[in-house]
Amino acid sequence: MPVISPWRLCVAPMMDWTDRHCRYFHRLLTRRALLYTEMVTTGALLHGDVPRHLQHSAQEHPLALQLGGSDPADLAASARLGAQWGYQEINLNCGCPSERVQRGAFGVCLMAEPNLVADCVRAMVQSCELPVTVKHRIGIDHHESYGFVCDFVGAVAQAGCRTFIVHARNAWLKGLSPKENREVPPLRYEVVFRLKRDFPDLTIVLNGGLSDSDKVHAALGQVDGVMVGREAYHNPYWLAQWDADFFGHVADQSLTRDEVEEQMVDYMAQQFVQHQTPWYAIARHMLGLRHGQPGARHWRRVWSDHTLKHEPPQRVMQIARETL
Numbered sequence: 001m002p003v004i005s006p007w008r009l010c011v012a013p014m015m016d017w018t019d020r021h022c023r024y025f026h027r028l029l030t031r032r033a034l035l036y037t038e039m040v041t042t043g044a045l046l047h048g049d050v051p052r053h054l055q056h057s058a059q060e061h062p063l064a065l066q067l068g069g070s071d072p073a074d075l076a077a078s079a080r081l082g083a084q085w086g087y088q089e090i091n092l093n094c095g096c097p098s099e100r101v102q103r104g105a106f107g108v109c110l111m112a113e114p115n116l117v118a119d120c121v122r123a124m125v126q127s128c129e130l131p132v133t134v135k136h137r138i139g140i141d142h143h144e145s146y147g148f149v150c151d152f153v154g155a156v157a158q159a160g161c162r163t164f165i166v167h168a169r170n171a172w173l174k175g176l177s178p179k180e181n182r183e184v185p186p187l188r189y190e191v192v193f194r195l196k197r198d199f200p201d202l203t204i205v206l207n208g209g210l211s212d213s214d215k216v217h218a219a220l221g222q223v224d225g226v227m228v229g230r231e232a233y234h235n236p237y238w239l240a241q242w243d244a245d246f247f248g249h250v251a252d253q254s255l256t257r258d259e260v261e262e263q264m265v266d267y268m269a270q271q272f273v274q275h276q277t278p279w280y281a282i283a284r285h286m287l288g289l290r291h292g293q294p295g296a297r298h299w300r301r302v303w304s305d306h307t308l309k310h311e312p313p314q315r316v317m318q319i320a321r322e323t324l
Contacts, residue, residue, distance in 0.1 A: 010227040018038050019285075026236065042075055063087055079124040141174070207226075261317060
């Protein structure tokens, strides 16, 4: 049996989306895919509420922590915290183009400073025993030469990074919102495939625009892994096929949509008792569960209805299922 890469299939880190409730939901659907946290900045960890940012449940594993920052010492300290809190990987964000990230001079801005990124990676590698990975773009603005991303990967690899997750688009720092930066710059998968050919000993993971199993299978013929973002969030029941389709793991029968919803309702009730978390803060992550199914619009509308926020989640589920 060939060894399957831990990065064979991943759910992307997505700000405001992949919190611990979302990850619990995704883990009900796939046991094998690698999950990522939202980006957590070094400032939030070193000067803020560490448990709020790093707390998670054992059920979420395998799980990686994504960090945002550009100071090697701060990133090293944050990586140590990630290891102490039980994460299995530390990922450095070199791909986010938001204005907040640009003002902090990290995220995709770091691609213009490969030597600094190398220093950051080296500091993190020395601070903990976890794999340190980097998520980045293929270029910045209208600079589309392959040499730019090739030199970046080469410099950072020498510092000890062995896994690169590559969003196959440039980031345009001016004139586009983060949402537009995920859609407007053209996808250029061939650049990522070339990186794998030029760095055969590195793990190269493709991210961007992979929205169905055929695309994923095609990509896995060229790279070591695939990371899926928006499609995993908006059409989450696709994840229920992943363990069988991409890992050959059919021992556990995947849950039906009804069973997933029922387990999420149990989780909502538990989170309210333990943390006073309202059910709607959790339910928002599962609104795509019945994507494409009869009655899905009514079902989504009920689970989004804040006039029901004082009802227990079991009652909300009953109302939501009335037209299914």
